[in-house]
Amino acid sequence: xxxxxxxxxxxxxxxxxxxxxxxxxxxxxxxxxxxxxxxxxxxxxxxxxxxxxxxxxxxxxxxxxxxxxxxxxxxxxxxxxxxxxxxxxxxxxxxxxxxxxxxxxxxxxxxxxxxxxxxxxxxxxxxxxxxxxxxxxxxxxxxxxxxxxxxxxxxxxxxxxxxxxxxxxxxxxxxxxxxxxxxxxxxxxxxxxxxxxxxxxxxxxxxxxxxxxxxxxxxxxxxxxxxxxxxxxxxxxxxxxxxxxxxxxxxxxxxxxxxxxxxxxxxxxxxxxxxxxxxxxxxxxxxxxxxxxx
Numbered sequence: 001x002x003x004x005x006x007x008x009x010x011x012x013x014x015x016x017x018x019x020x021x022x023x024x025x026x027x028x029x030x031x032x033x034x035x036x037x038x039x040x041x042x043x044x045x046x047x048x049x050x051x052x053x054x055x056x057x058x059x060x061x062x063x064x065x066x067x068x069x070x071x072x073x074x075x076x077x078x079x080x081x082x083x084x085x086x087x088x089x090x091x092x093x094x095x096x097x098x099x100x101x102x103x104x105x106x107x108x109x110x111x112x113x114x115x116x117x118x119x120x121x122x123x124x125x126x127x128x129x130x131x132x133x134x135x136x137x138x139x140x141x142x143x144x145x146x147x148x149x150x151x152x153x154x155x156x157x158x159x160x161x162x163x164x165x166x167x168x169x170x171x172x173x174x175x176x177x178x179x180x181x182x183x184x185x186x187x188x189x190x191x192x193x194x195x196x197x198x199x200x201x202x203x204x205x206x207x208x209x210x211x212x213x214x215x216x217x218x219x220x221x222x223x224x225x226x227x228x229x230x231x232x233x234x235x236x237x238x239x240x241x242x243x244x245x246x247x248x249x250x251x252x253x254x255x256x257x258x259x260x261x262x263x264x265x266x267x268x269x270x271x272x273x274x275x276x277x278x279x280x281x282x283x284x285x286x287x288x289x290x291x292x293x294x
Contacts (some may be wrong), residue, residue, distance in 0.1 A: 151175040173208030197221035
């Protein structure tokens, strides 16, 4: 058997070609892997509550196409959700009128037992309508875009509004810098927490604590607090702790909505009984910049 004199040289060239091909394929796979990882990180970071930013439609063709598809779905879903919330808000608002008429007609009843029973049912229906309307309005706040906010100015105006209604809320501490957040959602959460504190106790105060990468806005009261077993349960929609349910009216939606809005602002809401008595509702928000802003 005779070998072709150029065979070793051809074999070397083939091996070099194969190595280059493998290197190119490996590089291509790495580029795809990194592009998919970046896209996954963006989805995981902004896939929860709130109004997520548009995903970058760049990179290799298949990833850019996937990002465009996701952006399109998010836009359509946001539009449908906004329409549904508008319808819900309109229906619940219009329900106030017939409920008012029914309440007036109820006052004409001569039977006192029937009058009390009807009044109790109508009051419950009114609370449900108001809770549904508040839920729709607050849910719309969850899609509010993040922007730079004068936090101290917002807190000062909030405390002043309560003072104008004859309720004194002490403010301790200052943020001292702008915060990137959703201003309307932030105000709604704080109003929710302060109103809740006023229902269950007196001497309500708002304490500001600034850390390296976050700010804490703690609403403290002198009420009865919450049993440890109910500390997480009270964040469930429609749930009211048995020990405090009879102390103040409510639907059990307030804390559930407040936590959802806190998550929409990329923060968190926790409850803790104070050692000196009462409850602390602690809203934690990050200090930082919105993506794309420098």
